[in-house]
Amino acid sequence: MSPAPPQTVLIVGAGEFGSMTALTLAEGPYKSRPDLITVLERGAEPPAIDAASSDYNKIVRADYADPLYQQLAVDAMDEWRTPRWLSYFHECGVVVGTDAKHPQADYVTKSYDLNCRSEKATVGTLEEGQGIKRLYPNEVETNDFQGAIAYRNHVGGWAASRDAVVGAIDRARSLGVKFIAAEAETLLFRSFDPQHPDVRGILTTDGRHFEADLTVLACGSWTPKLLPELKDACLPTGQTIATIQLTEDEMVQYKDMPVSLFMDTGFYCFPPTKDGIVKLAIHDRGWLSPTGPFPSLPRTILTAGYEKQQIPAAALEALRRGMARVHPSLAKKDIVETRLCWYSDRESGDFLFDYHPRYPSLFVAAGGSGHAFKFMPLVGDWIVSSLERRLPPLLKKLWCFYGDQSRLDKSRGEGPIIRRDLDSGEVAQAKKPEADKFRAKL
Secondary structure: OOOOOOOOEEEEOOOHHHHHHHHHHHHOOOOOOHHHEEEEEOOOOOOOOOOOOOOOOEEEOOOOOOHHHHHHHHHHHHHHOOOOOHHHEEOOOEEEEEEOOOOHHHHHHHHHHHHHHOOOOOEOOOEEHHHHHHHOOOOOOOOOOOOEEEEEEOOOEEEOHHHHHHHHHHHHHHHOOEEEEOOEEEEEEEEOOOOOOEEEEEEEOOOOEEEOOEEEEOOHHHHHHHOHHHOOOOEEEEEEEEEEEOOHHHHHHHOOOOEEEEOOOOEEEOOOOOOOEEEEEEOOOOEEOOEOOEOOOOOOOOOOOOOOOOOOHHHHHHHHHHHHHHOHHHHOOOOOEEEEEEEEEOOOOOOEEEEOOOOOOEEEEEOOOOOOHHHHHHHHHHHHHHHOOOOOHHHHHHOOOOOOOOEOOOOOOOOOEEEEEOOOOOEEEEEOOOOOOOEOOO
16 A cells, blocks of 8 residues: 555654654655654653664764665765754764774775765775874874774764654644554454454554554564564664763863774764763674563663663673773763663664565564664655655665565674673574675665
């Protein structure tokens, strides 16, 4: 089906994917009837505070080893610079590096070469060792980067993620889209006839029924709870984040620093926010929270019994080591806050924007894989294009329900995929990528 009035639309989730789907529909095919769109969100005020997009900031970078995503990122930045999005976008540049002898050096050099050939990217030389210090302002204290290589892309930086999502929600509300606080428990089906199954809406945890002609699941890492068949294909993985608080003098010293991203460890950090908060994080294969039949489900501060959940000690140590490598003085500061950001991880790193193969009235927008936010200004158009079955053939192939099985997300390494149990720290999942999965992205 191609959604249009008088058909009703129910969107489950008001993060990046859900809010942009609602807004794009309301400004496009539902311009005359935005009241036919309803969005459900777990939080009292969307987006929920434990949503992946409910964060201080996310990297906006064109630094990919895959030319498709590199170009899509450049296109997204053109939109970030428009009046609608500019107030959320901070183009401070991105330093991308790795140990020169690490396998990820190949990823960094491919990304560097792609950006050198791009008409819209602005990169200098690929620096080595202490030469990397030249990529940072003189007043910003850095380490000596012994044995590393890195470059600085002056195109890109970071975006205020929660603020941008709230902005999209506010615009959708002003057009007449309804937002309702409700947590989805299970799908409602029109018929249990195995020959003609279909979805008619959602049953919430408090027993309410919400029905519509079209249901869009945009609930990120919570997707497998409603569609268990995606428990492995859209695996929820916890990624570790911490913050530190700068003094007023430190804010002046570090205000012009770029984002730093080191591909060999996955460590990245941001310039201070206007309130002096510096976020540091690790983008890797992540941590698992096995739950019943699921290999992992999100476990957040809104999960009963885990209101004061801390990240694993080993993860906190890795964050401090990462910061010491880049800004050693900041690594000594007290940690103010830690949290887990839950990815909806596809092994390919490609998104999932497609109708369910068995339920004609169910559409799934998931698989952000830790890199979707930078595309927020374009995501709504992509999702609605898929809803209307007019995605370009390549994107349709990559973002279909089953994806392209020949692809592997190599932004987090090319070796064995190892994930650890959130509680025990023991290896919970280990597998070697298939030999034919060769295309690097992200």
